[in-house]
Amino acid sequence: MSIKSEIILEGIDLVKHFGGGGVLSSPTVVRAVDGVSLQVKRGETFAIVGESGCGKSTLGRLLLRLIEATKGDVLYEGQSIRALGSREMRRLRRDLQIIFQDPFASLNPRMNVGDIIGEPIALHGLARGGARRERVSELLQTVGIAPTHADRYPHEFSGGQRQRIGIARALAGEPKLIIGDEPVSALDVSIQAQIINLLEDLKERFGLTLVIVAHDLAVIRHMSDRVAVMYLGEIVELSETDALFDNPLHPYTQALLTAIPVPSPINRKAKPLLQGDVPSPTAPPPGCRFHTRCPHAKALCREEHPKLESAPDGRKVACHFWREIQNAGAGALAAPAPSEALAKRLALYRTWRDRQDKTGASSQ
Amino acid sequence: MTNESALRPSGANVTVAPAASQPLLRVENLSVRFDGAPPGINVVDDVSFTLAKGKTLCIVGESGCGKSVTALALMGLLPTPPARIVQGAAYVGDQNLFSLSERERADFRGNRTAMIFQEPMTSLNPAFTIGDQIAEGILRHKNVSKAQAWERALEMLRRVRIPAPEKRLRAYPHELSGGMRQRVMIAMALANEPQILIADEPTTALDVTIQAQILSLVRRLQEESGMSMILITHDLGVVAEVADEVAVMYAGRIVESGSVDAIFEDPQHPYTIGLMGSVPSLGRRQGRLATIRGSVPPAELMPKGCRFSPRCPFAESRCASEPPPLTEITPAHSARCWYAPLEQHRGAAA
Structure with a gap:
């Protein structure tokens, strides 16, 4: 047995530009991802966060080579996947899977659930006939759907159940790493919690590595070990999750955390807000891309592009002045502890909820 | 200039000081039905609430709970057919919005x-x-x-x-x-x-930094003009930031209502509690999320009694057959549950 390295997936200086050439493409270049490097460790949950248009979904697709990078490389288990031919790539797809945001758009409406989940099993030649059907039942059970529903079609299921089906399909090839592209953002809060718990259970049970692309910072704090914050195609901060939320270094991370509405009416107060909109990725500002909205911007920020540099505790931040402003983020996120009554009531709820799971027939 | 008016932004157009006791809008027993729904299953069922001048009421709930249909009914914008108001009244002053002619409605809408x-x-x-x-x-x-x-x-x-x-x-x-x-x-x-602004998920499609800008703008405009607002949302964070009063809806009914402090610090309905347990904490991780089992049943499977009972961990057989009354916990806080207040009935491990 070979010794496996700690890094399972690595992006090296990834660049993806859309448009800007060819007769059929638009003349304006959208710099969706512009020089991103990151390393995903085996067994961790790595989150990529940012607002719309920051390039987080494009980055997720680049890491799986679902789209081809303009520049840069992706290493899986230390091996470049950009050089692979289509046959080798297909073999690799067993290991690397994706779950999409919209459970209504990502399942083929003309296929029944058994075929949707059975397809990757057949494609990879993992099982056939009765064995395949058995495997489909097992997968459905794993994600909390009654195996008797295998002959139903996607429209017969709710959003949460469809997301479970998408997860079962992703699991069919026994992957090592799953990228979730906003896997819970289209779901209602109560269903979202079910899917988050399911993903965490599956991760533990099958020893998966998860990469979560999301905009919801509460979901990210709850699920992930490390976070990369993106702004206009670049990583501006990369850190362990608790360190990032407790003490954000980059002014954009600080602003992002300040903007989250906190689900507690205690200490309600006016907050310092980020002004303006995100500039267009077709014409990112010169120098630091965040300088047009940054409350700390100085002349240097308009001229020189900051590199992603190392900060203590293995953190990385792309800001000329992060040392000077590192305390500006303290208390950006003031999440008061739940009141005594709420804590008591949540504990009571959990007790009865556990009992419900033990006695109830269906555990969905 | 008195101290109070000095606090108001210039150009403010404040006519009356907000009086919490005098509701501007009074909705009574509103029920809306979709044609073809099973008998007795209304998409909005017996909904009552009041909105005080200058205050914000948040109606919170998940997809299909009837929060948007309630708003459309108040605006006179329900698509009829299939939706019909089968019962109820909405008073602004002593004028019932639902008994106005179409023409009077149109004068109201976009103006008041x-x-x-x-x-x-x-x-x-x-x-x-x-x-x-x-x-x-x-x-x-x-x-x-x-x-x-x-x-x-x-x-x-x-x-x-x-x-x-x-x-x-x-x-x-x-x-x-x-x-x-x-x-x-x-x-x-x-x-x-307008005296009343109804905002239906106004920031849901926006990024979090833009959402913060819009919420702060709405709050400031409300302070300037003294208007009342009904804000409809699924986001408990938004509720906690802007609400004075909160109504939690589930499957067409208000299951809990009260001041924002009462709802967040002393939630009583099992659905409200389950919802709060489902939202990941912004603080350090507190272990697995509490969840609510299953999903909202389709209309034809909706129980006659409490509509949350098929998912509720505390439910007993009577919950599914008998609709629970709205129980007052404190004068301004009530929950539609047979077991409210919860600890009294369900505190000891039964």
Whole structure:
């Protein structure tokens, strides 16, 4: 047995530009991802966060080579996947899977659930006939759907159940790493919690590595070990999750955390807000891309592009002045502890909820 | 100038100090039914609430709970058929909105009540300029010239803090960002100084930094004008930031209502508690999320009693057959549950 390295997936200086050439493409270049490097460790949950248009979904697709990078490389288990031919790539797809945001758009409406989940099993030649059907039942059970529903079609299921089906399909090839592209953002809060718990259970049970692309910072704090914050195609901060939320270094991370509405009416107060909109990725500002909205911007920020540099505790931040402003983020996120009554009531709820799971027939 | 008025922003148009005891809007036993739904299953069922002057009521709930249908019913915008108001009244003063003629309704709408929607792109007409669209609403309700209406439109764009308002007046919706479009929607809604603004998921389509801008803008405009607001949302964080009063809806019914403090610090209905347990904490991780089992049953499987009972960990057999009454916990806080207050009935491990 070979010794496996700690890094399972690595992006090296990834660049993806859309448009800007060819007769059929638009003349304006959208710099969706512009020089991103990151390393995903085996067994961790790595989150990529940012607002719309920051390039987080494009980055997720680049890491799986679902789209081809303009520049840069992706290493899986230390091996470049950009050089692979289509046959080798297909073999690799067993290991690397994706779950999409919209459970209504990502399942083929003309296929029944058994075929949707059975397809990757057949494609990879993992099982056939009765064995395949058995495997489909097992997968459905794993994600909390009654195996008797295998002959139903996607429209017969709710959003949460469809997301479970998408997860079962992703699991069919026994992957090592799953990228979730906003896997819970289209779901209602109560269903979202079910899917988050399911993903965490599956991760533990099958020893998966998860990469979560999301905009919801509460979901990210709850699920992930490390976070990369993106702004206009670049990583501006990369850190362990608790360190990032407790003490954000980059002014954009600080602003992002300040903007989250906190689900507690205690200490309600006016907050310092980020002004303006995100500039267009077709014409990112010169120098630091965040300088047009940054409350700390100085002349240097308009001229020189900051590199992603190392900060203590293995953190990385792309800001000329992060040392000077590192305390500006303290208390950006003031999440008061739940009141005594709420804590008591949540504990009571959990007790009865556990009992419900033990006695109830269906555990969905 | 008294101290109180000194606190108000200049140009404020405050006529009456907010009196919590005098509701501006009183909704009584509103039920809305969709044609073809199983008998007795209303999409909005026996909903009552009041809205005080200058205050914000948040209606919170998940998809299909009836929160948007409630708003459309109040605005007189229900698509009929299939939706019909089968019962109830909504009083503004002593005028019942539901007994007004279509013409009177139209005079009311956009003038004394206004609404903003989730997706500003689909609520704006792509073929007309921003100025045209704001001025249209002013010309419909006020006896002013076209030039005066445009002047007012410009003033509104300034009030919602749109940069370069003169230029934006002649812009088309597609030329604006999502956050700017929502500001335009707010400008349109407030142009006639409505007493009541209904905002249906106004920030759901926006990024979190833009959401914070819009919420802060709405709060400031509300302080300036003294209007009341009904804000409909699924986001407990937004509720905690803007609400004075909260109504939690589940499957067409209000299951819990009270002040924002009561709801967040002392929730009593099992659905409210389950919902709060489902939201990941912004603080350090507290272990697995508490969840609510299953999903909302389809209309034909909806129980006669408590509609949450099939998912409720505390439910007993009578919950499914007998609809629970609204139990008062404290004078301003009630929950529709047989076991409220919860600890008294369900505290000891039974």
